[in-house]
Amino acid sequence: MKTMEENKDLQTPAAAEPQKPADAAAPAAKPAAADKPAAAAKPAAARPQPKPEVPGENEIKPRLVELSALHDEMKRMRDEEKMDFLELITGVDWGEEGLGCVYNLWSTETGRREYVKAVCADRDAAFIPTVSDLWTIADIYEREVFDFYGIRFLGHKDMRRVFLREDWVGYPMRKDDKPEEQNPLNMENEVLSDTTVEYNRDADGRITETEHVVFAPDDYMVNIGPQHPSTHGVLHFRVALEGERIKKMDPKLGYIHRGIEKLNESYTYPQTLALTDRMDYLGAMQSRHALCMAIEKAASIEVSDRVQVVRTIMDELQRIDSHILFFSCLCQDMGATTAFLYGFRDREKVLDIFEETCGGRLILNYNMIGGLAADIHPNFQKRVKEFIPYMRKNLKEYYDIFINNVIARNRLIGVGRLSLEQVVSGGCTGPSGRASGWHNDVRKRQPYAAYGKVDFKEIVRTEGDSYARLLCRMDEIEQSLSIIEQLIDNIPEGPFQTKTKPIIKVPAGTYYSCVEGSRGEFGVYLESKGDKSPYRLHYRSTGLPLVWIMDTACRGELIADMMAINGTLDYVVPDIDR
C-alpha cells in the first residue's frame, strides 16, 4: 500500500501540469459533453434523415501537399502548430491519380487534427520524402507503406520490408498487384539481410542509394522469436548483445500477417466486422466498436443511447480483461507463475460475462453496424455487479503477491524508461504512453459512446519506467470498475439495433474514427467510393508503435529487462500483423 501512496504523490504534479493544455485542447468536445450529457455521447443522434448525401460526421478532407514541399510543411506543422502526434500514415492506391499517403496529425496541446495527403503520380518509381526524422513513429509507418505499396521514402534510413518476406515480389496492397501469381509457395528459408538501403534525390534529381549496416558481422546476435516464450505471439526480434546488455534490436514482423486490410477491400461492411475481433484479441470489443462507429458516423446511422451505454460497459470490461491478462503475462515473464494463474482465475469471470451476452469469450462478435448483435443477457447486470467487488478484492492480492514484491519492484523500477518526448514522437498511446506523462486518453480527449457522461480519471504518471506502466494499468482497472459501476444500473431503455438499410453503403469520402483500445488509440481509416465494400480500410494498430519503441526502450538494458519491457509495453501481435 505504501507504494501506491508514494506513486499518487508523484502523480499529482504531473497531472496538474499538462492538464491545462489538455483541457484547453478540446473546448469543442468537452463542454458539450458536460452540458447535455445525454446527447453528448453521440451528437449525430439529432440528425433526422440519414441521407447518403449528408457528409459523414467523421469525414476528413486531407489537404493535398506537393511532394517537394511535404517535408517542410510537416516540419512547420510540428514545430509551429504543435502537431506533436503523428497518429497514422495510411498508404493508398488511388489508381489513375497515383500512389500516396494520408498523414493524420493530432496535437496534444491544442487538440486540433490535421490531415495531409501526398500523392506520387509515377507508379513505377514512387518516391515521397520521409518524415521519419520528425516523428520516430514514421519510421515504421513508412516502412509499412513501402512494404505494401512500394512507395520509397527519400531520406528514410531503413527501406527494408517489414511484414513481408524480403524476397517478396510485388506490392500486394496495390490494386493492380497479383500477389498469388508472383509469389508461389516458397519453401526456402527466409534469409534476413544485415544491410539496408537509403534512397535520396541528389541535386540533379537522380535517385541515389546509400547502404547502411543493420548488424555488423561481429555483433553477438541472439534471435528472440519467432517462437519464444516471451514475445507474446509470433514476433521476431534480432538482438545484438554486448555481454548481457542489449546493443540494438531489430523487430521483424509479419509472421502471422493475414492481410486483413486487403481482405476488407473485397468484403461488404457487415463482413468486415468479423475480422476486427481477430486483430487485437484483447481489445476485440473496442476494435469492433471503432469500426462500427466509423461506419455508422460515415453512413449517418443513428445509434440508440442504450447501445452507447452497453458499448461503453463492454469496452471497459474488455479493458479489465486485457489489463488482467497483461498482469498475468508480465508475472509469467518475470517468473512468477503463481501470480500468472491468479490473473487467469479472475479473467475467467470477465470471459463468462462476455460469453453469456455475446456468445464468445475471445471472439466476441457483439457490436454491429447500428447497434449490437443481441440485447444484454438478463443475467448481465447481476453478474457484472457481482464481479466488481470480487475484482476489487482480488486486485489487492495482485499487489500482495507481485506488484509490491521487492523482487518485482527491483526488476521493474527504472527499467526501460521512456521520456515524454520519446513516447509522443513514437506514437505510444494508451497506458504505455500515459506512464510517461502523455495525456492521450481518447476517452477524455474526444469522448465517444457514453464516456462523456461518466466520471473517471485519466491515469497519468511521470516515471515512464516499466513499473509506472504496470501501475498505470492496475489503476485503470479501478477506473474501469468505477465507470462500469456508474453505468450498470443506468442502462437506458431503447432498441439494441437500429434498422439499417439492407446493403450498407458508405457515401464516397474519407473517414477516420478512433477509440481508446486496451493498449492505446485504435483508429479506423475508411476510404469509400460509395460501394458496399470499402475502398481502403486501414487500422491504426495499437501495438505497432509499442513494438517499435522497444529498440529505444531496451538499449543498454539487460536481456532479462527486455522481458520486463515488452511485458509492460503490452503489445498483442495479431494486432500488429493485421
Added chain:
Amino acid sequence: MLDLASWTSAIHTWLLGLVPEWAAILLECVVVALLIITLYAVFAIVLIYMERKVCAFFQCRIGPNRVGKWGLLQVFSDVFKMLQKEIINMRKSDMFLHDLAPFLVVTASMLTFACLPWNKGGHIIDFNVGLFFMVAVSSIGVVGILLAGLGSNSKYPMIGSMRAGAQLISYEISIGITMLTIVALSGTMQISEIVQQQADNGWNIIRGHVPAVIAFLIYLIAGNAECNRGPFDLPEGESELTAGYHTEYSGMHFGFFYLAEYLNLFIAAGIATTLFLGGWAPLHIAGLDGFNAVMDAVPGAVWFIGKTFFVIFLLMWERWTFPRLRIDHILSLEWKYLMPISLINLLLMALVVVFGLGINV
C-alpha cells in the same frame, strides 16, 4: 534407537566368511551403489510429483490427476516418454563435451547425495572432513553446467551457463560460511558426528539459537540458489533464454538435468536437515519422557526424510511465490546481503561458542 552400523558390520563379517576381503568390499560397493541409484530415482519421482501437486495447490489448481489415481503415475509416464525420445546431436556442437555435461551434473549430485546421513549408522560416505567433501563434490555440477553451455555451441545455453557459473560460485561462499557456522558450533566436520551431537544435545537450530536461525535462513536462500530453482532459476531463465543451459538437450540427456535439479533440491533440504534440524535425531522435548520415548520409536530414516520433505515444502512455497531475480540482483543479493550477514553471523556464532551461550538440552 536403531543403529544401522551393527547391521552393516554383521553383513560385512558374514561376507568375509564367504569370499576374500577385496571381493566382499567390491560386492558391498556395488550393492550400495545400486541402492543409491535406486533411491535417487525414487526420490526424483516423488519430488517431481510433489512439486507438481504443491505448485498446483498454490495456484488454485489440483495438479495432475489423470494418469493413475490422483495422477500418481504421471511422472512414470513422463519418464517413459522421455526414455523414448531421440537424443539429438547438433552438427556444430562439441559432441564430447555436450554428451559429457549431463553425466557430470548427475555424478556431482549423486556424490553429494551419498553424503547424507540417513539413519544412525546409515551413512555411506562418512569421514572426518565429510562436510568439506560434500561442498567440494557438489561444485562439480557447475562444471557440467558450464560444459553444457559451451558444448552446445548455441547462444541461449551459453548465456545461461555463464549466468549459472557466476551464480553458483557466488552462492557457494554463503553456503560455505553457513556450514562453517555449524562447524564452529559442533567442532567437527564429520557428518555423522554432527548429527550424533544433535541427537545427544538438541538440534543445532535450538542449540545455536539466534545465529543458527540466521544461518538456517541464509542456507535456505543460498541452497535454493545453488539448485538453480526459482526465484533463482535464471540460468534457465525460461522467459528470456527459453531453457538456458539445457536448451539443446533432448531425451534422457535432458532428463539427467531434470533429475539432477530435483535431487539437488532434496540434497539442499537434506543438508539443511542434517546441519540445523538434527538429521535423523528424533524430536525431544525436555521433561516429557513418555513423548520422547514415542518419538524414539520412530526410525531415524523416517525422521530424516520427514524433516527433509518439510524443508522441501518450504523451498517450494518460496519458489511458487516469488518472481525471478535478475542476474545483477542475484549477485548483489549474495555479495551485498547474504555474504556480509553470514560473516557477521559466523562471528556471532564464535562468540556463542566461546562464551558457552548455546542452549544444551
Added chain:
Amino acid sequence: MEEMNYLQGLAAGLKTLGVGLKTTMREFFTKKITEQYPENRKELQMFDRFRGSLVMPHNEHNEHKCIACGLCMTNCPNGSITVTSQMVETEDGKKKKVLDKYIYDQGICMYCEVCVRVCPQNAITFDQSFENAVFDRQKLVKQLNHEGSKCEERKPVARPAAAPAAKPAVVKEAGKPAKAEDAEPKPKTED
C-alpha cells in the same frame, strides 16, 4: 542516506516477501477452481448464446425452413457454406427451387454469425455443441439438411417476432431469391 536505507530496505523487502508468502499460503487452502472436464459433462451447461456449430433445425416431420435462397452462402466471408438447389415442378406446374444439399464446412467457419443474421427464414442457427475435435478434417464438412427432409410449409405469419430488425430488410433486398420465396408458399397453402 544510502547507509540508512540498507537495513530499512532489507526490512521492507523482507516484509513484502512475507506478504507474498502469506498470500500463496492462503490460496493453498482455498477451494481449487479447476474444472474436471469430461467428468463434469452432465453439469456443464453452455451459455445459450454460445456459438458451437451451425445447425439447421428440423421439426418432427423432418422439415426445415430453408428455401435455398443462398443468402448465407453469398454472405459468408470464408465461403464455408455451399447451398445446392434444384428446380422442381410443383403439381400445379409452377417451377420451384428446393434445397438439395446444405453443406457446411465447419473447419473454415469463423463463427461470425453473418449467415444466421442474413437468413430470411431463420432456417439456420448455432447450437451449443463444442466437442468438435476430429481426426480427419473431412469430418467437419457436414450436410445440415437431413436425408429426405423437405421445406416446411409456411403460413405467411411464420416469422418469429424475435428476429432482429435487420433481417426483414434483407429479404426484400435479396431480389430474385426472395421473390421466389414469396411466390413459393402460396401454391402450397392453396393445396
